[in-house]
Amino acid sequence: MSVVSAALISGAALLGSGAAMPIVSRRISAALALQALGVAGLGGAGVTLVVTRKPVGSGFAGALTPALGADGLSGFFLATLAIVAVPSLVFAIGYLAANPAGRAIASLTGWFVLVLVGLVCARDVVSFLAFWELMTVLPAATILVARQSRRVRRSVFVYLAVTHVGGVGAWISLLLLAHIGAFTDQHAFAGTSTAMQTAIAVGAIVGFGTKAGLMPFHSWLPRAHPIAPSHISALMSGVMIKLALYGLIRVEFTWTGARLAWVPYALLVLGGLSSVGGILYALVQHDLKRLLAFSSIENVGIIVLALGAAGLLMNHGLRDLAAIAFAAALFHTLNHAVFKSLLFLGAGAVERQLRSLDLDHIGGLLKRMPLTGGAFLVGAIAIAGLPPLNGWASEWLTLQSLLQLRSGSAGAAIAGVVAAAALAATAALAAFCFVKVTGLVLLGRARTDAAAAVREPARLMSAPAMFLAAACVLLGAGAGVVVPALTRLAPMPAAIGTGASLHIVGTGILPALPIVVVLVVLVLVLAVLRRTSPAVMAPTWISGQPQDDRLAWSSAGFTKPLRLVLEPLLRPERAVMTVSKGALVRSIEYRSVTPHLFDTLIFGPLERVSLRGAHVARRLQSGSLRVYVAYLLVLVLGLLAAARLGFIG
Amino acid sequence: MTGTNIAAASVQIAGLVLAPVLPGIVQQAKAKLQGRPGPSPVQPYRELRRLWRKGVVNVDGSTFIYRLAPATITACAVIGVMLVPVAGHSLGWPLGADAIVLVGVLALARFAAAAASWDSGSGFALMGASRDLTFSSFIEPLLLLVFAIAALRAGSTDLRAISDAASGTAVWGSAAHWCAAAAFLLVVLAETGRLPIDNPDTHLELTMVHEGPLLEYAGRDLAFLHWSAAARHWIMLVLATELFVPHPHSFAFRLAVLAAALPLLCIGLAFVETWQAKLAVLRVPRLLAGGALLALIGFASASIGWPP
Numbered sequence: 006m007s008v009v010s011a012a013l014i015s016g017a018a019l020l021g022s023g024a025a026m027p028i029v030s031r032r033i034s035a036a037l038a039l040q041a042l043g044v045a046g047l048g049g050a051g052v053t054l055v056v057t058r059k060p061v062g063s064g065f066a067g068a069l070t071p072a073l074g075a076d077g078l079s080g081f082f083l084a085t086l087a088i089v090a091v092p093s094l095v096f097a098i099g100y101l102a103a104n105p106a107g108r109a110i111a112s113l114t115g116w117f118v119l120v121l122v123g124l125v126c127a128r129d130v131v132s133f134l135a136f137w138e139l140m141t142v143l144p145a146a147t148i149l150v151a152r153q154s155r156r157v158r159r160s161v162f163v164y165l166a167v168t169h170v171g172g173v174g175a176w177i178s179l180l181l182l183a184h185i186g187a188f189t190d191q192h193a194f195a196g197t198s199t200a201m202q203t204a205i206a207v208g209a210i211v212g213f214g215t216k217a218g219l220m221p222f223h224s225w226l227p228r229a230h231p232i233a234p235s236h237i238s239a240l241m242s243g244v245m246i247k248l249a250l251y252g253l254i255r256v257e258f259t260w261t262g263a264r265l266a267w268v269p270y271a272l273l274v275l276g277g278l279s280s281v282g283g284i285l286y287a288l289v290q291h292d293l294k295r296l297l298a299f300s301s302i303e304n305v306g307i308i309v310l311a312l313g314a315a316g317l318l319m320n321h322g323l324r325d326l327a328a329i330a331f332a333a334a335l336f337h338t339l340n341h342a343v344f345k346s347l348l349f350l351g352a353g354a355v356e357r358q359l360r361s362l363d364l365d366h367i368g369g370l371l372k373r374m375p376l377t378g379g380a381f382l383v384g385a386i387a388i389a390g391l392p393p394l395n396g397w398a399s400e401w402l403t404l405q406s407l408l409q410l411r412s413g414s415a416g417a418a419i420a421g422v423v424a425a426a427a428l429a430a431t432a433a434l435a436a437f438c439f440v441k442v443t444g445l446v447l448l449g450r451a452r453t454d455a456a457a458a459v460r461e462p463a464r465l466m467s468a469p470a471m472f473l474a475a476a477c478v479l480l481g482a483g484a485g486v487v488v489p490a491l492t493r494l495a496p497m498p499a500a501i502g503t504g505a506s507l508h509i510v511g512t513g514i515l516p517a518l519p520i521v522v523v524l525v526v527l528v529l530v531l532a533v534l535r536r537t538s539p540a541v542m543a544p545t546w547i548s549g550q551p552q553d554d555r556l557a558w559s560s561a562g563f564t565k566p567l568r569l570v571l572e573p574l575l576r577p578e579r580a581v582m583t584v585s586k587g588a589l590v591r592s593i594e595y596r597s598v599t600p601h602l603f604d605t606l607i608f609g610p611l612e613r614v615s616l617r618g619a620h621v622a623r624r625l626q627s628g629s630l631r632v633y634v635a636y637l638l639v640l641v642l643g644l645l646a647a648a649r650l651g652f653i654g
Numbered sequence: 655m656t657g658t659n660i661a662a663a664s665v666q667i668a669g670l671v672l673a674p675v676l677p678g679i680v681q682q683a684k685a686k687l688q689g690r691p692g693p694s695p696v697q698p699y700r701e702l703r704r705l706w707r708k709g710v711v712n713v714d715g716s717t718f719i720y721r722l723a724p725a726t727i728t729a730c731a732v733i734g735v736m737l738v739p740v741a742g743h744s745l746g747w748p749l750g751a752d753a754i755v756l757v758g759v760l761a762l763a764r765f766a767a768a769a770a771s772w773d774s775g776s777g778f779a780l781m782g783a784s785r786d787l788t789f790s791s792f793i794e795p796l797l798l799l800v801f802a803i804a805a806l807r808a809g810s811t812d813l814r815a816i817s818d819a820a821s822g823t824a825v826w827g828s829a830a831h832w833c834a835a836a837a838f839l840l841v842v843l844a845e846t847g848r849l850p851i852d853n854p855d856t857h858l859e860l861t862m863v864h865e866g867p868l869l870e871y872a873g874r875d876l877a878f879l880h881w882s883a884a885a886r887h888w889i890m891l892v893l894a895t896e897l898f899v900p901h902p903h904s905f906a907f908r909l910a911v912l913a914a915a916l917p918l919l920c921i922g923l924a925f926v927e928t929w930q931a932k933l934a935v936l937r938v939p940r941l942l943a944g945g946a947l948l949a950l951i952g953f954a955s956a957s958i959g960w961p962p
Contacts (some may be wrong), residue, residue: 212767243909268841370715382719389766394760404754404798411806411957418957422802426946429757433791440787444772444780450715506748511805513752513812520749529919531878538874539709545776555757558780568789570939574711 011063017122024115030276033111034098040115040508041094047122054080055490063128065188077494082125082251085339088348089243090118092469094238096350099466100236109150110234117143124248141168144241149488151234156304160228163599167225176292178208178256187260194261206268207261209256216249218302220279224608230298235353237280237345241318242301246615247338247591250308258496272313273420277427279306284434288564293362294353306336310424316492319497321413328499329509330406332491337399344387344396347473351381354462359455364560366444368452373460378447380474385453387477390432393521396479405512441563451577484517575599658905663745669735671925673888674698676920683924692779695817705877713774713870723770724878738892741908742817749815754799764790767867774870782866785935789844792942795839799949803834804897808903817896821903833952835898840945842890848923850930851938891919
């Protein structure tokens with residue numbers, strides 16, 4: 006047995022025992038530490054797999070017996086899982102300390118992570134689908150254990166309903182692939198009928214797209230992520246939705262070889278819609294965790310854009326460029342996992358002290374929690390896609406991949422440039438969104454007394470955020486090393502040079518490390534020049550009036566120009582109520598909401614129709630044994646008749 | 655490193671010093687067009703000297719974000735000036751000359767200005783920042799489309815290759831180039847903060863965009879910010895010259911074209927400023943979106959190979 010498989014097995018065993026431990030023992034900190042240790046081992050094995058690209062365990066098997074194994078791509082997702090799960094589990098030690106349901110949550114967290122590992126290592130269709138369903142159910146169970154209210158139960162119901170209905174696509178797609186034997190035979194897919202190929206591709210896009218939160222199948226995501234405990238939100242947003250993309254990558258690239266011409270275009274359309282739509286709705290949110298959830302939709306969109314570019318480049322025979330686009334998708338997957346979990350953990354540290362994450366009621370946290378706040382700032386800059394951090398590096402690579410489509414047909418070039426323009430708009434809007442978050446959460450004055458009393462959390466809760474912030478910086482500076490390793494994982498591997506910068510044909514270079522150095526040196530020199538001049542303290546200038554906290558800018562105020570410009574698209578609703586007594590105006594109340602149009606226009610009607618359908622179907626369930634026996638009899642007779650007439654068998 | 659590169663690099667470094675003269679020329683030309691004597695073109699240097707001697711102001715309760723923002727914005731502007739090639743050549747330094755890196759660096763500067771506005775909590779600053787960010791979500795795609803058209807011809811997003819591909823006369827036969835030039839004009843007006851998109855001469859809170867976030871700053875901070883605004887003029891006008899002013903292939907001629915074109919473009923900006931009234935804030939995105947559409951049509955025409 007190789008070292009890697011030993012590490013995988015012992016990591017999974019540690020993780021499993023850590024998950025089982027809270028059932029028998031009260032010491033959840035030891036259990037979570039054990040889980041973190043196990044995941045760290047799995048992550049180490051994952052990195053080794055990425056570097057060596059030597060598969061361990063079973064290969065993909067067509068049989069129905071369970072098979073487990075891992076290759077380079079599985080290794081990459083294991084490493085991504087580890088870099089999110091280790092800090093999240095450490096964070097959970099402090100986060101769950103005073104929680105009465107802490108033991109149950111700690112145990113469920115462990116099982117959840119173990120299921121994620123299982124999904125990545127599954128090598129046959131039955132275990133893949135089993136882990137796939139468990140991956141949906143376990144976080145739902147965790148949410149229900151952690152929070153008990155009608156509203157939460159309703160949200161969890163929507164989450165399960167939408168992911169299950171959408172998830173049917175994944176079942177159809179995978180079972181059909183198993184049926185034609187595509188797991189073991191690379192050419193099986195090409196040999197089937199067009200109808201079969203279309204069914205497989207559509208099933209995969211709808212099924213995995215729903216779970217990934219791709220627009221327009223995303224309705225569950227902004228409901229489920231905000232109500233989960235923060236470390237679970239980090240795992241869901243950082244890893245779980247990425248594993249849906251893992252499924253999509255397996256189907257579209259490993260098993261079908263991106264052979265359908267329309268699939269990459271569909272991915273570009275869905276990716277563009279998700280990235281622009283996700284960030285637009287993120288901008289108009291007031292609740293921090295809901296905002297982060299919408300931003301996950303945006304980032305999934307960016308990853309899918311890169312996957313679309315990879316597929317299209319592959320179909321045009323541009324294999325090296327396709328590998329780079331594929332690496333862009335993987336790199337952004339990793340980067341988003343890092344900074345999104347960082348932001349969720351930061352939000353969790355605040356939520357524990359404030360109870361509410363309404364953006365208009367926080368303020369000024371950078372001064373009161375410099376470590377967590379500083380890490381949160383790094384995460385915000387990274388997710389805004391700004392140099393020199395990791396989000397910037399992967400968005401640069403994605404943009405370049407889309408622009409490289411100019412080497413393909415005219416249609417591909419135009420699709421690529423429209424997608425690239427959408428991505429540029431997304432990046433600008435993300436900067437807008439996260440400067441708003443930074444300002445309202447970290448900067449300025451505290452907006453409520455509760456926010457003024459927030460303190461730096463215990464080391465166990467600030468250290469994970471700082472670790473992830475360091476990862477943001479390192480992945481940004483080290484893009485010249487990470488990306489070449491990822492291009493080798495593509496189904497059409499390409500070798501590009503490793504170095505401080507990323508040299509890709511058809512671009513200037515991505516100066517990953519140099520831009521960090523130059524920016525830091527220049528800012529330091531200029532800051533020293535500033536320090537040598539005398540400084541005075543002064544209040545903010547508000548036209549000579551005294552300071553008044555009621556004049557503080559709100560989330561809605563800051564995004565107002567954009568909402569006005571995009572009014573036809575976002576359709577915000579406003580209401581102004583004026584209470585006047587005689588000639589005196591006593592109070593003015595202003596309310597403005599931006600409804601989620603996908604919910605009101607698509608999912609609302611859909612939900613009503615399906616509930617009505619369920620109501621009709623319920624009449625079949627009379628509860629009387631005789632009626633059920635009659636159903637059975639009719640079924641058997643029907644089957645016999647069908648067999649007799651030659652419809653089946 | 656060749657002699658050409660060294661010459662280009664010295665012009666780039668000179669650009670750091672020469673940048674403030676560009677807004678100076680605009681002001682002078684504008685005054686002349688309006689029949690005033692106006693300040694001398696070197697007035698921005700005098701302002702910078704005056705500000706450099708003064709002390710800075712730290713807003714009560716602000717953090718290091720407010721204090722480091724001017725330095726960050728200036729650092730971004732320095733990098734921007736060094737990224738833009740001169741006559742198709744630049745210092746062969748490890749930062750390269752990629753067009754999208756330039757877009758990113760400009761975005762970082764914008765982020766720093768907006769974050770500092772939140773830190774000081776000033777309503778005027780935030781109003782300017784929120785408008786600037788709203789515009790930027792239209793400017794960035796527009797700028798990207800211009801670069802995409804240029805890259806289609808040059809086969810690379812390296813600004814040096816893009817500049818070389820815009821040399822000669824053949825390029826003016828393509829419809830895409832004309833569309834890109836019109837779209838880029840909007841980017842220049844927006845990024846330099848000029849009428850009809852922004853008015854650099856006003857401190858009237860209802861109309862400020864780029865001036866808003868500057869309002870709390872004094873002394874060296876303000877000097878940094880004024881210099882950065884001037885550097886944005888350099889970046890945009892040099893790019894405009896490299897991409898959209900007809901020039902021959904030879905390096906020496908192109909330097910001469912640059913030297914002649916920069917003041918002329920400044921006078922052109924002054925002309926637009928005198929001729930145009932400020933556009934209502936909410937109409938600006940429509941104008942920019944129109945520019946993006948034009949650029950998209952240009953790209954489509956080039957990729958289907960029309961006109962042949």
